[in-house]
Structure formats: structure tokens, C-alpha cells
Amino acid sequence: MTLIKSISGIRGTIGGKAGENLTPVDMVLFASAYGTWLKAREVPARVVVGRDGRISGEMVSQLVCRSLQALGIEVIDLGLSTTPTVEMAVVDEAAGGGIVITASHNPIEWNALKLLNEKGEFLDGVEGAKVLNYAEQGAFDFVPVQELGAYVLREGSIEKHVQHILNLELVDVEAIRKRDFRVVVDCINSTGALAIPVLLDALGVQQYTLLNADDLGNFAHKPEPLPENLEGISKAIKEQGADVGIVVDPDVDRLALVCEDGSMFGEEYTLVAMADFVLAKQPGNTVSNLSSSRALRDVTEAKGQQHFASAVGEVNVVKKMKSESAVIGGEGNGGVIYPGLHYGRDALVGIAFFLSHLAQTGKTCKELRASYPDYYISKNKIQLTPSIDVDGLLAALQAHYAEYPHSMIDGLKVDFPEEWIHIRKSNTEPIIRIYCEAASKEQGQALFEKVETVVKSILSQS
Numbered sequence: 001m002t003l004i005k006s007i008s009g010i011r012g013t014i015g016g017k018a019g020e021n022l023t024p025v026d027m028v029l030f031a032s033a034y035g036t037w038l039k040a041r042e043v044p045a046r047v048v049v050g051r052d053g054r055i056s057g058e059m060v061s062q063l064v065c066r067s068l069q070a071l072g073i074e075v076i077d078l079g080l081s082t083t084p085t086v087e088m089a090v091v092d093e094a095a096g097g098g099i100v101i102t103a104s105h106n107p108i109e110w111n112a113l114k115l116l117n118e119k120g121e122f123l124d125g126v127e128g129a130k131v132l133n134y135a136e137q138g139a140f141d142f143v144p145v146q147e148l149g150a151y152v153l154r155e156g157s158i159e160k161h162v163q164h165i166l167n168l169e170l171v172d173v174e175a176i177r178k179r180d181f182r183v184v185v186d187c188i189n190s191t192g193a194l195a196i197p198v199l200l201d202a203l204g205v206q207q208y209t210l211l212n213a214d215d216l217g218n219f220a221h222k223p224e225p226l227p228e229n230l231e232g233i234s235k236a237i238k239e240q241g242a243d244v245g246i247v248v249d250p251d252v253d254r255l256a257l258v259c260e261d262g263s264m265f266g267e268e269y270t271l272v273a274m275a276d277f278v279l280a281k282q283p284g285n286t287v288s289n290l291s292s293s294r295a296l297r298d299v300t301e302a303k304g305q306q307h308f309a310s311a312v313g314e315v316n317v318v319k320k321m322k323s324e325s326a327v328i329g330g331e332g333n334g335g336v337i338y339p340g341l342h343y344g345r346d347a348l349v350g351i352a353f354f355l356s357h358l359a360q361t362g363k364t365c366k367e368l369r370a371s372y373p374d375y376y377i378s379k380n381k382i383q384l385t386p387s388i389d390v391d392g393l394l395a396a397l398q399a400h401y402a403e404y405p406h407s408m409i410d411g412l413k414v415d416f417p418e419e420w421i422h423i424r425k426s427n428t429e430p431i432i433r434i435y436c437e438a439a440s441k442e443q444g445q446a447l448f449e450k451v452e453t454v455v456k457s458i459l460s461q462s
Contacts, residue, residue, distance in 0.1 A: 005030075005135070007128025008315065011103055011112030014056045022111055027060055031067035032142075033135035034099065034115055037127070039071060043096030043118045045149070046074040048089045050081030050157070051101035052251040053190035053216035056111045060101045064113065065151060072143035074150045078157045080191050080216070082252035083114070084346035085161045090120035091342070092160060102251035105224035108217070121343050122315045158195045161348065162202050164341060170281055171352045175359035177204030182242045184258075186233040187213040189220050190250035192347075199348050203355060211236060223249055225256035225334060227264045234262035244358065244365045248347045254334040255347035257354065259365040267334040268293040272372050274336045274350060275328050277357035279303045282340075284327030287320045289313070290413045291377075291422050291435045292332030298373045311410035312424065318343045332377070378444035381431045382455060389462065390425045390432065396458045397423060419443070421451050 003012035003021050010030045012022030019026065039045060047068050051057035057080075065075045076093050078086060083100045090098040096118050103110035115123050115131060123131065134140075143149075165171060183205055187193035193213035200208050211233055212220035222229045225247040233245045237258055245258030257265035257273075265273075272295045275286050279300065286300045289312045300307040310320035314331065321329040321339060330337045335345035338353070358368060384390065394412050407413040411424025411432075422435040434451055438444040 005132060007125050007132065008122050008313075009112055009114045011106070011110060013109045014111055015109075022060075024059075024063055027063045027113070028067045029138065030113055030131075030135055031064040031099070032071065032140045033131050034097070034113070035068045035071040035073050036134045036140055037131045038073065038096050041096065041118075044074075044094060045072060046076065046093065046095040048076045048078060048086055048093055048095045048098040048116075049101065050078035050083075050086035050089070050098075052082070052103075053080060053193070054103065054108055054111060054219075054250060055217040057101055057217070060111055060113070064099055064101065069149040069151060070142045071140070072147045072149050075152070077151065077153050079153060079155075080194055081157060082161075082191050082195050082348070084253055084342070084344050084348060085157050085195065087116060087120035087344040087346075088161050088164060088342050089154075089157045090116055090118065092157075093154075100251065104251050105249045105254065107223065108219050119343070121318060124315055124319070158198055161195075162199050165199070165349050165352050166202055168340060168349070168352070170278065170340075170356065171203075172356040172360060173202075173204055176355045179243075179355075179359040181205055181207065181244065181355060181358070182240065183208040183244055183246060184211065184233055184236050184240060184242045185209070185213075185246045186211045186220075186225075186230065186248075188223055188248065188250055189213070189215050189218055190223075190252075191216075192248040192250075192252045195252055195348060196246065196248070196351070199351060203352060205355070209236065209240060209242075219250070225249055225254060225267065230256070230258065230264070233258055234264075238262045244355075246351055249334075252347045253345040255336060255350040255354075256334045257365065259369060261366060263366070265365060265369050268332040268375070268377060269295065269369060269372060270334045270350060270354075271328075271330045271332060271336055272296050272299055273357060273368060274330075274338070274353050275299055276303075276372070277353050278328045278338070279305060282327050285324045287317055287324060287326045287329035289317055289331050290407065290410055291424075291433075292330075293375050293377060294420060294437055295373045295375055296332075309407070309409070309413070314345060316410075375437050375439065376441045376444045378436045378438070378441070378448050380434045380436070380448050380452075381426070382434065382452065383431055388459065392462065393432070393455070393458055394423065394425070397454065400454055400458075419447055421447065423451070423455075
């Protein structure tokens with residue numbers, strides 16, 4: 001079992017020993033550290049809290065909310081919600097920050113506290129390190145009883161979030177309504193079951209079926225929206241003759257799509273399709289992380305715009321988007337960030353944009369996917385021992401591939417004429433991750449095997 005502390009929050013498995021797992025002691029400790037950090041800043045002493053549908057969520061939420069109140073902080077509790085809804089509510093409520101209680105795509109035994117600043121964005125490295133320091137010191141100054149923070153249970157935040165989406169000029173409700181889509185949604189038995197029907201109703205989608213929408217918290221399959229976990233929706237689409245399938249993770253910040261024949265649109269291509277749609281109406285730059293498909297760059301440059309790459313991690317993508325004035329960005333895991341709404345991955349705005357795009361083009365989902373450059377990403381890892389000098393390994397790899405264009409922003413990214421590799425050290429495990437993209441699965445695997453041979457050769461000489 002595991003407890004992982006990082007600048008973006010704390011996550012781990014429920015139960016076990018304090019300090020080794022995510023226990024009530026750790027929840028109170030970290031919530032108190034975050035509250036202490038917030039009170040030290042010139043922001044309102046008000047925090048928005050929301051949670052996904054996992055079983056442990058209510059328990060974690062109560063501990064977090066009461067810890068914040070004990071510090072004299074007002075708590076606005078959204079209850080069951082989505083990560084992007086909490087992010088937007090921080091701004092709507094003029095709060096000093098927010099905490100999202102979700103382990104995202106992790107299995108049911110996991111939960112986490114994800115920390116937001118007053119802009120509804122994840123903490124950067126500097127501020128996150130301060131929270132970690134407060135947690136390590138454990139010197140919290142709780143207020144007397146007369147000064148306890150207020151507690152408000154807020155309803156309607158999802159509806160408000162959806163209304164913000166409807167207010168976007170790019171969302172074409174009329175075109176969606178006229179197309180009369182038949183949609184199947186896999187809600188994974190989490191808060192997508194609450195949010196997506198509100199959105200689809202508002203978009204004029206009258207024919208939709210919700211899968212895994214009844215038993216909140218008991219995830220129907222592994223939560224990560226990967227092809228091997230989506231056999232149920234693929235079958236349902238074909239049986240119902242649906243136009244498109246919509247899949248979200250438990251906190252609704254990642255979006256995967258399934259075509260009318262049950263095939264996967266591809267997580268990497270969610271952002272590609274969104275960029276294609278946005279850039280046609282709002283020219284500008286795009287950003288994705290170094291491990292995302294080259295297809296986004298191709299689509300961006302085909303429209304005469306510039307694409308930029310950031311280090312892996314949402315906070316890094318957002319920072320790059322701001323510095324390059326990007327009109328859309330995100331990550332190849334189905335995470336779409338549209339700054340015209342807010343700087344956070346948001347599956348709900350992704351759904352609205354995709355249905356608008358599909359409706360306006362008149363294409364089927366399969367035809368739209370076929371219109372984009374076709375790449376395949378092979379994602380692999382190599383186990384390391386503590387004695388291995390990973391930085392030295394990366395330096396040796398850089399020297400080996402020095403003749404090719406490369407970046408050391410986050411590990412080593414090497415661009416070949418038709419392929420690329422990205423080698424980076426994991427932040428949470430003793431492994432290096434090796435991502436390779438090529439024109440086919442076979443070519444991607446062959447490229448990985450070549451890289452693996454080089455890595456093992458370097459390690460054998462060290």
C-alpha cells in the first residue's frame with residue numbers, strides 16, 4: 001500500500017498505518033498544512049471542496065472540511081462534483097483556493113487531495129513545496145471555538161459550470177440539436193453520472209444512454225479510460241446503433257471517445273480533434289506535453305499556427321499555455337484545456353466541442369478520426385535499482401542521440417524524421433518511462449526495442 005506526497009497534493013491507498021497509507025491522520029495533517037499555507041497568503045480565507053464518487057470520498061471530505069474550519073477557514077462544500085467544476089467554483093465563489101478529493105483514474109482503493117490556488121489552478125512547484133513544508137513541521141495554529149470557520153453546502157455548481165460552457169461562442173447547440181445524435185456514455189459509477197446528463201440535456205441531445213450510472217463509488221471496471229477497459233461501451237454502441245460513445249474518468253477531467261463501430265477514437269486524438277475545431281474559429285498557438293502525439297503539431301501547423309511542448313504535468317502545460325498565449329492545449333491522455341473557459345482539464349467542455357465539431361462537419365466519428373494524421377504511441381518502462389545514476393543515464397542517452405533534434409526539458413525527448421522517443425524518470429517509482437511514437441504499432445514496438453538496447457548497453461558500462 002502507498003502514500004505519495006507531492007507538490008500537487010497527497011494521494012494513497014485507504015487504510016493501514018499513518019504515514020504509510022492515506023489514513024485519517026494523514027488527511028487531517030495535509031488539510032491543515034494546506035489551510036495554514038492559504039492563511040499565510042493575501043487571499044480570502046475561503047476554500048471550495050468537492051469530491052468524486054468513490055466510496056471513501058465522504059469520509060475524506062468530512063475530515064478535510066472540519067480541519068479547515070478548525071483553522072478559521074470558511075468551507076464551501078460542493079459535495080459530489082467534478083474536478084473542473086471545483087476549479088471553476090473557486091473563481092465563482094471568490095475563494096482563496098480549493099481541494100478536490102479524487103484519485104482521478106486510480107483504482108477504488110485510492111484517494112487523494114488535489115490542491116488549487118485562488119485561480120482554481122493546481123499549485124506550482126514553489127507553492128506546493130511550502131504546503132509540504134507546513135505538513136512536515138506540523139505546527140498548526142487552530143482557532144478558538146468562537147472563530148471556527150463557517151460551513152456551506154452548495155448546490156447547483158455543476159449546472160453553473162454547464163451554463164459557462166453554453167455561453168461559449170464556439171458551442172453550437174443548434175447544430176447539435178439538428179444532428180439528433182444518439183450517444184452512449186460510460187459514467188464509471190462516479191460523478192460523470194451527475195454532470196454529463198445535465199450537459200447533454202442543455203446541448204439538446206435527446207437520445208442518450210448512461211452506462212454505469214447507478215452504483216456510485218463501485219467502479220464498474222478499471223477507471224482509466226483505456227481500450228482494454230471499454231469493452232462494455234463498445235458493445236453497447238454497436239447494439240444501439242449509436243453515433244458516438246463518451247467515456248470519462250471518475251473526476252471528469254479526461255475524455256475518451258468511441259466511434260460508431262465500437263472502435264476507439266483514441267485518447268491521444270481527443271485533444272487533436274478539439275484543436276482542429278478551435279483553430280478553425282480562433283487561430284492561435286497550441287500546447288501539449290512532450291509525451292503527447294505529434295498529430296497535434298501536424299494539425300496546428302497545417303492551420304498556419306505554432307505548437308509548443310511542455311514538461312509532463314498539467315501545471316507545466318498551463319504555464320506553457322500562458323507564456324505562449326495558446327488558445328487550446330492539454331495532454332494526450334484525453335485532457336483538454338480551453339483557457340476561454342478556465343485553465344484546467346475539462347471533459348465537459350471537450351464533449352460540447354466534440355459534438356459541435358461532429359455536427360458542423362457532418363462527418364461520422366470514424367470519418368473525423370480518419371481525417372487526422374495516424375500515429376501509434378508505445379508506452380513502456382524499465383525498472384531501475386537505487387544505485388543507478390538516472391541523470392547520468394539521461395546524459396549518456398543525450399550524447400548517443402546528439403545528431404537528432406532533442407529536448408532536455410523533461411528527461412530526454414528525441415525527434416526523428418518520422419518518429420520520436422521520450423525518456424523520463426518517474427516521480428513516484430524507481431523506473432524510467434519510455435514513450436515511442438511511430439506510424440504503426442509494430443514500428444512503435446521496434447523503436448522501443450532499439451531504445452531499450454541502448455539503455456541496457458549504457459547501464460552495463462556504468
